Amino acid sequence: MGIFTEQEAKTILDKVIKLSKADECxxxxxxxxxxxxxxxxxxxxxxxxxxxxxxxxxxxxxxxxGAATINxxxxxxxxxxxxxxxxxxxxxxENPEFMPAIEKQEYKPSExxxxxxxxxxxxxxxxxxxxxxxPCKKDKLVAAGFLSDNQSFTAIANSKGNWGYQKSAGVDFxxxxxxxxxxxxxxxxxxxxxxxxxxxxxxxxxAMDKAKRSAEAKALEPGKYTVILEPAASAGLISFMMFGFxxxxxxxxxxxxxxxxxxxxxxxxxxxxxxxxxxxPWDKDAAVVPWDLQNDGLPRERLDIxxxxxxEYLQYSRYWAEQKKKKANGLPGNLIMLGGDKSTAELVKSxxxxxxxTRTWYIRLxxxxxxxxxxLTRDGTFYIEDGxxxxxxxxFRFNESPxxxxxxxxxxxxxxxVGDDESPFVMMIPPMKxxxxxxxxxxxxx
Amino acid sequence: xxxxxxxxxxxxxLGALLLPVYGxxxxxxxxxxxxxxxxxxxxxxxxxxxxxxxxxxxxxVRIGRYxxxxxxxxxxxxxNVVNTESSGVGIRVIANGTWGFAATSDTTTAGVAKAARQAxxxxxxxxxxxxxxxxxxxxxxVGEVSWKTPxxxxxxxxxxxxxxxxxxxxxxxxxxxxxxxxxxTLFLVNEQKYFASTDGxxxxxxxxxxxAPMTVTAVDKESGKFRIRQGLSDPRxxxxxxxxxxAADKVTLPGGAVVYGNSYDMVEDAVAAARQAKEKLKAxxxxxxxxxxxxxxxxxxxxxxxxxxxxxxxxxVLGYEANYAGTSFATLDKWKEKFQYGSEKVTxxxxxxxxxxxxxxxxxxxxxxxxxxxxxxxxxLVNYQVIRDQAHILGLKESQGCCYAxxxxxxxxQRMANVSLAPGEDKLSPADMIKDIENGIYIIGDGSxxxxxxxxNAQFGGQLFYEIKNGKVTEMIEDVAYQIRTPEFWNACxxxxxxxxxxxxxxxxxxxxxxxxxxxxxxxxSTARFNGINVINTARSLx
Numbered sequence: 001m002g003i004f005t006e007q008e009a010k011t012i013l014d015k016v017i018k019l020s021k022a023d024e025c026x027x028x029x030x031x032x033x034x035x036x037x038x039x040x041x042x043x044x045x046x047x048x049x050x051x052x053x054x055x056x057x058x059x060x061x062x063x064x065x066g067a068a069t070i071n072x073x074x075x076x077x078x079x080x081x082x083x084x085x086x087x088x089x090x091x092x093x094e095n096p097e098f099m100p101a102i103e104k105q106e107y108k109p110s111e112x113x114x115x116x117x118x119x120x121x122x123x124x125x126x127x128x129x130x131x132x133x134x135p136c137k138k139d140k141l142v143a144a145g146f147l148s149d150n151q152s153f154t155a156i157a158n159s160k161g162n163w164g165y166q167k168s169a170g171v172d173f174x175x176x177x178x179x180x181x182x183x184x185x186x187x188x189x190x191x192x193x194x195x196x197x198x199x200x201x202x203x204x205x206x207a208m209d210k211a212k213r214s215a216e217a218k219a220l221e222p223g224k225y226t227v228i229l230e231p232a233a234s235a236g237l238i239s240f241m242m243f244g245f246x247x248x249x250x251x252x253x254x255x256x257x258x259x260x261x262x263x264x265x266x267x268x269x270x271x272x273x274x275x276x277x278x279x280x281p282w283d284k285d286a287a288v289v290p291w292d293l294q295n296d297g298l299p300r301e302r303l304d305i306x307x308x309x310x311x312e313y314l315q316y317s318r319y320w321a322e323q324k325k326k327k328a329n330g331l332p333g334n335l336i337m338l339g340g341d342k343s344t345a346e347l348v349k350s351x352x353x354x355x356x357x358t359r360t361w362y363i364r365l366x367x368x369x370x371x372x373x374x375x376l377t378r379d380g381t382f383y384i385e386d387g388x389x390x391x392x393x394x395x396f397r398f399n400e401s402p403x404x405x406x407x408x409x410x411x412x413x414x415x416x417x418v419g420d421d422e423s424p425f426v427m428m429i430p431p432m433k434x435x436x437x438x439x440x441x442x443x444x445x446x
Numbered sequence: 447x448x449x450x451x452x453x454x455x456x457x458x459x460l461g462a463l464l465l466p467v468y469g470x471x472x473x474x475x476x477x478x479x480x481x482x483x484x485x486x487x488x489x490x491x492x493x494x495x496x497x498x499x500x501x502x503x504x505x506x507v508r509i510g511r512y513x514x515x516x517x518x519x520x521x522x523x524x525x526n527v528v529n530t531e532s533s534g535v536g537i538r539v540i541a542n543g544t545w546g547f548a549a550t551s552d553t554t555t556a557g558v559a560k561a562a563r564q565a566x567x568x569x570x571x572x573x574x575x576x577x578x579x580x581x582x583x584x585x586x587x588v589g590e591v592s593w594k595t596p597x598x599x600x601x602x603x604x605x606x607x608x609x610x611x612x613x614x615x616x617x618x619x620x621x622x623x624x625x626x627x628x629x630x631t632l633f634l635v636n637e638q639k640y641f642a643s644t645d646g647x648x649x650x651x652x653x654x655x656x657x658a659p660m661t662v663t664a665v666d667k668e669s670g671k672f673r674i675r676q677g678l679s680d681p682r683x684x685x686x687x688x689x690x691x692x693a694a695d696k697v698t699l700p701g702g703a704v705v706y707g708n709s710y711d712m713v714e715d716a717v718a719a720a721r722q723a724k725e726k727l728k729a730x731x732x733x734x735x736x737x738x739x740x741x742x743x744x745x746x747x748x749x750x751x752x753x754x755x756x757x758x759x760x761x762x763v764l765g766y767e768a769n770y771a772g773t774s775f776a777t778l779d780k781w782k783e784k785f786q787y788g789s790e791k792v793t794x795x796x797x798x799x800x801x802x803x804x805x806x807x808x809x810x811x812x813x814x815x816x817x818x819x820x821x822x823x824x825x826x827l828v829n830y831q832v833i834r835d836q837a838h839i840l841g842l843k844e845s846q847g848c849c850y851a852x853x854x855x856x857x858x859x860q861r862m863a864n865v866s867l868a869p870g871e872d873k874l875s876p877a878d879m880i881k882d883i884e885n886g887i888y889i890i891g892d893g894s895x896x897x898x899x900x901x902x903n904a905q906f907g908g909q910l911f912y913e914i915k916n917g918k919v920t921e922m923i924e925d926v927a928y929q930i931r932t933p934e935f936w937n938a939c940x941x942x943x944x945x946x947x948x949x950x951x952x953x954x955x956x957x958x959x960x961x962x963x964x965x966x967x968x969x970x971x972s973t974a975r976f977n978g979i980n981v982i983n984t985a986r987s988l989x
Contacts, residue, residue: 038960040766044575046857047568048547050961067528071551093524093610126575144768146960176769182777252627253665253672256988260670270988361772362896366907366927369672370986374905374927376898397896397903397929403988440982441929444775445900 002051003031003118006165009155012055012073017159019082022059022089024101025159028293029055032152037125040144042133047125057085063098064089099318102296104161110287114194117169118151124195125149131200132175141211143204145175148420149195154289156297164297166289171195172420176379177207178446179215184392185446186210187359187379189232191419191426193287210358210380214392219442220383222396226354226410227437228347228384231429233357233377234405235422238277238429240363241371241402242335245305247314247326256371256403257311264314271309271406279303279332285417286426292330300330332425339412339430347413347433349387354433356382356389359422360398371401376443395446396439408435480638481511481533483650487590489558490642493537496559498644500566502539504582506643506812507558509535510854513636515602519613520629521621527606534854537562541569543579545835549855583837583845585814587646593808595654596801597685601634604686612689616716620662623720626672630660630716633681633954635966639811647813655804655966656688657681657954658712664723673726673924675719676909678744678891679710680951681966683806697949700880701912701919703890705744707949708802722910722922729924732911734983738886739928739976740879745908746867747951747969748892753932754787754794755865755969757901758821759848760830760839770960772899775932776827781840785827788936791974793868794822796831798847803968804952805864812858814847821865825937833860852963859963862956867971870942876973879941886914887926887981892951894927905929907984925985935976943972 004012009029016027031053038046058067059082066089070081128147136143148171155165174189188207192198244250250257250264257265280302281290291297295318304312313329321328348356358380366372377395384390413431490507497505511533518526534551535558546569550561613630620628635655642648660677682688691711698704704718741749756762757774765773776785788794798805798816809815812834821829834845851858880888891909898904911926912919952968 034961036961038769040768041764043577044572045766046545046547047572048857050855069530088527091606092527095525096523097525122571129575142765142768144765146769148961174769178765178768178773182773253667253670254627254663254674258665258670258672260668262667361899364894364896366894366905366984367925367986368674370988372984372986374894374896376896376903378899395898395903397898397905399905399927399982399984401986401988404986441903441905441980443898443903444931445772445898445902 002033003151003153003167004029009153009165010163012078013155013157015075015078016055016057016082017157019079020059020086020159022061022086025057025059026101026296027055027057027158028154028156030152030154032150034148034150035120035122035125036146036148037129038146039129039133042137042143044129047122055081057081059085059089060098061089063094063096064092065095065098066090066092097319099296099322101158101160102162102298105164105291105297105299107164107290107299108282109166110282110290111284112166112168112193112287112289114169117149117171117193117195120149120195128200132204135204136177136208139208140180141208142178142180143175145173147173154293156291156293162297164291168289169193171198173198173203174421175204175207177204177211179211183446184211184215185379186214189421191417214380217392217394219394222439222441224436224438226351226433226435228344228351228354228356229432229434230344230358231416231418231431232359232422234432235418235427235429236360236363237373237402237405238335238337239423239425240365240373242425244371245313245315247316247324248320250314251324254368256369257314266311266314269310270403271306272409273309274409274412275306275309275406276338277306278336279305279334280336281333283334283336283428286334286336286428288333288426295328295330298328298330300333303329303332334426336428337415337430339415342413344413344431347411347431348384348389350411351384351387351433354384355393356384366399371403372399373401374399395443397441397443398438399440400438405434405437410435480652486640486650487642487648489535489553489555490640490648492555493535493558493562494642494644496562497537497539497566500563502541502566504540504644505562506538506641507535508811508851508854509640511638512853513602515634517606517609517613517632519610519617519631521617521627522614524610532853535561536851536854536857537565538857539565539569540580540582541566542573544569544573544576545580546572547857580835581838583834583843585645585834585845588649589646590648592650594652595683595806597654598687599685601654601656601686602636612712616660616712619713620716620720623717624664624724625662625720626665627663628660628716631658633657641809641811641813643813645813649809649813651808653807654685655681655683656686658689658710660716660719662716662719662723664720664727666727671727673723675723675726676891677712677715677719678705678909679712679715681804681954682802683804684802699742699890700877701888703910705742705890705949725922726924729922731925731985732923732981732983734981736978737981738883739979740883740886740888740914741974741976742890743949743971743973744891744951745889746971746974748895749906750794750865750867750969750971751953751967752895752897753901753904753930753935754821755862755967757932758830759860759862760832760836761860763830767958771958775900775902781827781830786825786937787822787827787933788825789939790825791870791939791942792822792825792936793820794865795820795868796846796863796865798863800864800968800970803864803950804966805968810847810849811851812845812849814845814849816847819846831860831863836860850965852965856963859959861958861965862967864968864970866969867942867974869945869948869972872944874941874943876943876947879943879973879975880914880919881917883914883975884916887923888912888914888919889926902931903929904932925983927982927984929980929982935979938976938978939974940977941975943974945972947972
């Protein structure tokens with residue numbers, strides 16, 4: 001099906017809205033073309049292209065809601081999907097939390113598309129794979145990586161006249177490089193909107209360097225250490241914490257943002273005052289579509305989530321906002337954390353004793369009460385002394401809460417873009433120097 | 447294991463409906479229809495012929511129809527009822543000694559023939575980058591055969607109203623027993639899969655699965671504390687009969703907790719969950735240190751999954767998953783030297799045949815008849831899990847049948863079989879086992895889980911933790927997690943209960959591959975004892 005133009009999408013959605021006999025009708029049409037190449041053991045293993053377009057229709061009779069989807073767009077198919085949604089709505093029990101379709105919105109477009117990314121060819125993907133495999137082969141290293149690129153469009157409409165259309169594109173690259181004896185492992189990742197800024201040769205050199213330098217790892221005793229977390233190492237921890245920002249869960253007493261005695265901690269200072277995290281769909285480095293499909297197309301706005309350590313924002317669904325007389329917002333699609341100007345290397349230079357963590361892995365929630373998370377370091381963990389990387393160290397398991405971690409900040413570096421593999425959000429996140437980060441055991445894994 | 451897909455879906459909304467993995471939403475009655483076998487054979491033959499004509503030396507065709515139904519509730523309300531369908535054809539070929547794959551939702555003979563030719567083109571193009579040609583273990587064609595999950599009651603045929611009534615009764619029972627909140631869900635799957643290959647097989651399979659998870663929360667507003675107790679059901683390869691409780695399937699454990707075997711009393715478990723969630727609020731925090739652990743099968747399945755199932759997948763061992771899920775500590779040299787993976791009490795077997803398990807099918811997704819084999823025999827590493835193009839690496843003459851794709855549009859690859867701990871040979875019940883434990887912890891239900899990329903260092907939580915002192919359960923404790931190094935952990939296994947205690951747990955969402963695919967897998971065991979395991983306290987204060 002490919003990528004529909006705004007006019008093509010509008011023609012389809014106008015027909016859908018017109019066909020509905022329900023009290024109200026909302027519809028969305030989304031499509032993407034995703035290409036990928038995967039390689040391992042210095043050889044391409046799989047590559048493919050997936051082209052997928054779907055129409056979702058949701059109708060309501062009173063508080064009874066039905067939804068159906070289809071991937072054919074001729075008139076008969078459009079009629080079929082609308083009638084099917086109506087039939088399911090008539091059979092459905094009343095939803096006491098039903099919210100009517102949103103009013104007509106004015107969505108301000110954001111820069112989510114890149115023509116260069118959309119023009120990526122299978123040859124380009126093969127070149128990226130070759131750019132990683134060839135230097136590794138020459139250096140007795142083994143590359144395993146994945147490049148995924150996509151172009152997409154999304155359109156929404158409802159019977160109250162709402163309309164939105166936007167195109168997006170993105171590239172996500174990860175590569176693990178291991179020494180051929182299996183004793184060293186390095187990794188690199190890049191997440192971009194515009195592929196023009198991507199240079200596989202430059203990126204692979206980072207992973208190769210880390211693989212070679214991590215080969216003679218020494219064991220350190222588990223305990224509390226000053227750490228420098230590269231952006232990919234802290235992104236997963238901070239993303240996990242954001243799930244606790246739901247207003248209803250907080251009010252119900254089942255979030256770390258619930259307050260003793262009832263209510264929530266909105267407005268309280270819970271973090272170091274250097275912690276400022278906001279969301280902005282129009283951010284130039286991490287733009288996202290300016291509406292939230294999960295919340296009926298509610299517009300996304302620039303939102304201060306944590307400002308100088310203070311909780312400034314909780315996520316209200318439309319139903320909960322109505323109950324609590326608050327404003328409902330579209331769920332943020334990106335997270336931007338402010339930092340400083342220093343690179344990771346410069347943070348290392350200013351560290352007397354510490355540990356540099358390339359990335360964290362298999363992060364899971366241990367206790368939702370405190371957002372205690374466990375996981376492991378991976379693919380490049382190094383001991384720092386007097387501003388220099390002294391030697392590689394064996395990987396650690398950590399048990400740490402991002403809430404505690406963000407109270408133990410020594411210094412923040414310059415934010416970089418992270419996404420896909422590391423976080424469900426597009427993030428701008430700085431490298432961080434954190435004191436008293438809790439490692440609880442050693443891992444023999446390389 | 448990756449539950450993110452499910453959690454996103456349970457969030458509902460127009461956006462959730464667009465998740466391609468779940469296909470298009472359909473009306474309930476369409477869940478009962480199947481596609482005529484003769485039509486599928488005609489389509490398959492068109493693809494096989496087209497592939498051969500373009501130079502493929504091997505071709506397999508998977509015509510798939512994947513049906514799912516979700517019923518999502520909380521307290522006294524239904525949040526969502528969704529039926530989805532995804533259907534199409536996936537075609538895999540070998541040309542110039544290289545794999546090629548293409549998939550299409552165009553289920554006409556012309557459409558599948560075109561996809562078959564695309565697959566050959568891709569194979570030929572990729573053959574330039576291929577270091578060694580694919581070596582495929584032979585499979586004898588089986589002609590036209592069929593297999594069906596032996597269900598008693600097709601879940602798709604049960605009216606939605608009955609499902610909603612069940613969940614709302616579950617929720618009401620939990621709330622009456624003192625729960626602050628409950629979320630309960632039914633998740634039903636039917637995979638209608640037709641496989642055909644140039645080996646001469648035409649295999650029609652009808653696979654059913656069911657899962658009924660719930661999360662019960664108790665909140666103490668005054669202290670600001672909350673605790674969660676998840677349901678103790680397991681996803682199973684069964685029909686709706688799993689939710690008709692039978693007295694014989696109910697097991698009361700030492701200390702009084704109740705767990706379930708081949709049927710599940712969801713209402714009864716909801717009541718217990720509410721009471722135990724409240725009890726957890728007041729339970730004593732564990733003193734960290736070394737304990738003897740007594741692990742119930744409702745818990746142990748996940749430890750088996752992470753520390754045995756994954757490291758013994760041959761593609762990980764070889765390095766094909768290095769950039770995502772990782773490699774394995776259980777390298778081929780360890781296999782050659784019969785590495786001491788566990789104690790003599792430990793025999794771990796793989797299978798795709800255990801009745802009611804999630805992995806049970808007649809044939810895998812490359813037409814290999816399913817079987818059972820040992821991975822670890824009396825403590826020694828003896829085998830891995832392989833598919834047709836890996837069998838030669840171990841010197842095997844045939845594949846073990848571990849190939850699976852989560853959709854018609856995904857390429858099939860090596861996935862975990864059911865991996866289970868064999869019951870102990872001597873008569874031993876949990877009540878007998880506990881008598882010898884002086885200082886231990888009894889863990890029931892699975893909780894948080896994390897393991898490193900070579901499957902050495904793992905940490906597991908649980909749902910219910912009971913202190914064992916001098917052969918008896920004394921009290922519930924909280925904030926427990928144990929940390930292991932895989933070989934030390936399995937070598938610390940000193941006893942496994944007998945087959946009368948054998949039960950299964952499992953996961954609907956075992957994640958692997960790039961792009962990611964999920965698969966469903968079960969793990970059986972009897973209660974087992976592990977001596978001197980490191981237990982940490984997970985309580986923290988946010989000030």
